[in-house]
Amino acid sequence: MEFNANLFVQFLINGVTNGMLIALVALGYTLVYGIVELINFAHGEVFMMGALFAFTIIGMFTIGPDTPWFAIVAISLLALAAAMLFSGALNWAIDRVVYRRLRNAPRLAPLIAAIGLSFILQGIGIYWIGSNNLRPPNLIANNIRSINLLNEWFGLDTRIRLRPLDLIVVGITIPLLVWLSWFVGRTKTGKAMRATAQDREAAALMGIDVNRTIAIAFLLGGLLAGAAAMVTMYYTNTASFRMGFRYGLFAFTAAVLGGIGNLTGAVVGGLLIGIVWQMSDGFVQAYIPWWGAQWTPVAIFGVLVLVMVFKPGGLLGEFTPDKV
Amino acid sequence: MDPRIVKLVESLNEGRIGRRAFLTRAAALGLSAGFAGQLMRSAPAAAQDASPAAGGEDVVGNPAIPHITTTDKGSITLYSSWPFTGSMKQLGSDAIEASKMALEDLGNAAGGFALVYEPLDSGIAANNGGWDPGKESENANKAINDADCMAYLGTYNSGASKISIPITNGAGLSQISFGNTYPGLTKAIEGATEPGEPDIYYPSGVRNFMRTVPSDEIQGGAVANWAINQQGRKKTYTLHDNSLYGKGVALLYNESFKELGGESLGFEGYDPKATDYQSLMTKIADMGPDVLYVGATVENNPAKVLLDMRSLMPVDEVMFLGPDGLINQDFINGAGPDAEGAYVTFAGLPPSALKGIGADYAARMTERLGHTPDSYAAYAYEVMTVVVQAIDKAQEKDRAKILDAMFHTTDFHSLLGGVWHFTETGDTSSTTVSINRIEPDDSGKLIFNYLETIGSAS
Incomplete structure (x- = not known):
């Protein structure tokens, strides 16, 4: 069977674009896990x-x-900033009100609380x-x-299509990833985050305000989820109370796949899942006739x-046994 | 005077109902035969001439069955089970209102019993109002365990009936649906139904399920015939939502399309919970179909499928075709302006195409609801009428006798026009299928606009 290069490139473009959106959400999972070792199952709903x-x-x-283009750009930027701040504040509030109180509780307690919060946020949605x-208002x-x-x-x-929306996704996602990398790697707060991730007690003994540092991780994760949410809403042309479930699940999977706790791993995992998703939806059937989107x-x-079986720590993570 | 009586007289005067329907409803409202006759005689001659009383076409149901409105024998409870929240809110609520209106038209009584109607929800909000197996099972069990319950009205989703029919069957309780179109519930069709169907649903060996809506092989065949022979379409791609109904109707359409000489470029299920179908549509667009058929119900994301389809396949190049699971305003709302130009079939007629007693039903429902009733609601009205007339015939609180009377429904004068009966499988003998196009109305709002009746492919 002849290889259809056009279609392959098309699905690669779709995969990379979707993968970047997944990566933004996955970073929220991995940031929080890296510091408090909690899978924040409410993160998908914070995104929603x-x-x-x-x-x-x-x-x-x-x-x-008739709305002038500069007004549309201004409204878009305002909505983007609002979504980021809202999701950031919501994630911070969830930590402050729920998770912080469960910091020293058995691991199962915050995990169950996260699942519960996920359902509560869906109900609010x-x-x-x-x-x-719902279709979002027609900005584009x-x-x-x-x-x-x-x-x-x-x-x-x-026949390969590259749409303005594909560029917008890349144009918003890459600067955010670079900024996050700089923030965690180069700033004092970022160093505090890495120190807290390595050893919370030692970090506290060195004068780091651990609770504040954890709160910043939640805030950052929420900010990225808010940005991803706004872009995803226009990329898919849909807003729904259910949108957090699928993206949240894929993003969590991406974070685990890349090596949970590893920022680069979350991006790699997101891109990989985005590409697998789009190839499976569209490309594979040309070679496996019974294959379909289902x-x-x-x-x-x-x-x-497969990755977990051969590399339990994820693609870029390291497998570390539980502390004793 | 009671406003309901005033409206009834208006309906007679305007020729929307005939003398027989007038007298039936007047009796249901408690009017004496003498007073009702007096009111009828005062109606204009034109209205009286327009009343086809002799043929009985102005009455819904079998005009030969006398209606008994006394309630001295006690009460009978009727449960219905279908979703009526989320995306099913309008369809489900309209069907409930139609059932209630049918009961009111017949005085909330039959066979000497007062009739109590309790609608049960089989949907859950977290599934966008879609039906839930646990809830359906719970509803059916509630019905069979209520000694006063003599009929179970439902479901809307064929998959839900796969769960409830064996439960009601074991208890000898009649079950009748206004919306189940999957053939396998009542008959076996090679390639379209599962092995063992339909007998696996009837453990007692006695059939207890009926439906007032024609099943999918009629709809799928008719629309394939219309697409090929009337619209000149040659290549289809067929998608379904992986539900029992969606897959079934899509398969029947796809097979009919091939049998009629068309080419099927693909047949596959899509993931209803996916957030994006761009790649799926890219693949389909690359194959160059001139029809995309989507077998689905409205809660399974077909509006998003249509949205993503239109970003690659414009309306003047590729026709969107869907079955009656999409004939729901929420489908239009979800797809927005991209819904314009999509075609949706319905195994029946939409309210705008109803005539005579059907038009009167549509006008009264519109007034009652504040909007045009959902197309399926007419079948819900007929379901309730079948049950009431069966109780009138049986005149006993006996599940077996009422089931027997329901199964032997004959000469049923339909809201859609024409007369039908139940076949030995519990199916309606009606084969009416209409095609509707989504178009703006006078105010610019997108609605399902009835185009024509396409009937059965056979």
């Missing part, structure tokens, strides 16, 4: 709440075909926008949304199981 907040903010403005999928006109940049801007005669979760979790 960011999207609903952005949806509400944008809905306050009347946007039509239903109350907020209802249980149906349909004719611009469907432009193929490779044809229109670069004059290439190709097998995508099987493919993703199959990859996860």
Whole structure:
């Protein structure tokens, strides 16, 4: 069977774009796990709440075909900032009100609390926008949304589509990843985070305010989830109380796949899952006729199981036995 | 005068109902035969002439069954089970209101019994209102354990009936659906139903399930025939939501499309919980179909499938076709402007296409609800009428006798026009299928606009 290079590249583009969005959410899981060794199962719903907040903010403005482009850019940036701040504040508040009180409780307690919070936030989501999928207000006109940049801007005669939204995803995600890397690697607070991750008690003895440092990790994770939420809402053209479940699950998987606690690992895991997801949805069937989109979760979790079997610490992580 | 009587007289005067329907409803409202006759005689001659009383077309149900409105024998409870929250809110609530209106039209009584109706929800909010196996089982068990319950109305989702039919069957309780279209519940069709169906649902060996809606082989065949022979389409790609109903109707359409000389480029399930179908649509668009058929119900994300389809396959190039699981305003709301131009079939007629007593039903429901009723609600009205007439026939609080009377429903004058009966499998003999296009109404709001009746492919 002939290899269809056009389709392969197309699904690669879709995979990388989706993977970046997953990576942004995965960083929230990995940041928190790296410091307090807690899987924050409410993180997917924090992401969802960011999207609903952005949806509400944008809905306050009347946007039509005559709205000038600079107003649309201003509204978009405002909604992006609002979503980031809202999700950041929500994640911080969850830590402050729930997890902090359970810091010294058995591990199961915060884990169950996280699952409970996830359901509570879903319920709030239903109350907020209802249980149906909603289309966000049209910030990007349909004719611009469907432009193929490779044809229109670069004059290439190709069926591979690169849309403005793909560039927007990359344009927002990469600076955020670079900023996070700088923040954790180069700032005093970042050093405090790494110290707390290595040994909480020693960090406290060295004068680091551990609770504040943990709160900052939650805040950062929430900020990234908020950014991902706003971009995802426009990338998928949908807002729903359920959107946190699938992205949250894939992001958690990405974090584990890359090596939970490892920031680069979360990005690698996110990209890998994004590519597997899109290839399974579209490309594999050309070679395996019975394959279809319904097998995508099987493919993703199959990859996860394989990696876990041969490299239990994840692709870039190190397997460390429990402390004794 | 009671406003309900005023409206009833108006309906007669405007020719929307005939004399027989007038007298039935007047009796249900407690009017004496003499007073009702007086009111009828005062109606304009034109209205009286327009009343096809002799043929009985102005009455829903079998006009030969006398309706008994006394309640001296006690009460009978009727439970219904279908979802009515989330994306199922309008469809489910409208069906409940139609059931209630049918009961009110018949005086909330039959066969000497007062009728008590209790709608049960089989959906859960976390599933966007979609049905839940646990809830369906709980509802069916509640019905069989209530000694006053003589009929179980439901379900809407065929998958849910796979759970409840064996439960009601074991208790000898009749079950009747306004929305189940999966063929395997009542008959075996090679390639479209599972091995052992339908007998696996009837452990007692006695059939107890009926439906007032035509099943999917009729709908799937009719729409494939319409797409190929009337619209000139040649290549289809078929998707389904992996549900019993969605997969079944999609398979029947796909097979019919091939049998009629069309080419099927692919048949696959999509993940209803996915957040994005861009890659799936990229693959499909690359194959160049001229029809995309999506067998699904509204809670399983078909609006998002349509949205992502339209970003790659414009409306003037690729036709979107869907079954009656999508004939729900929430489908339009979810897809927004991209919904325009999509075609959806319905195994029946939408309210806008109803005539005579059907138009009267649609007008009264619209007034009652404040919006045009969901298309399925007419079948819910007929379901309730079948049950009431069976109790009128049996005149006893006996599950077996009422089941027997329901199964032998004949000469049923439909809201959709025409007359049907239950076949030996419990299916309706009606084969009405309509095609509807999503278009803006006068106010610009997108609605399902009835195009034509396409009937059965056979």
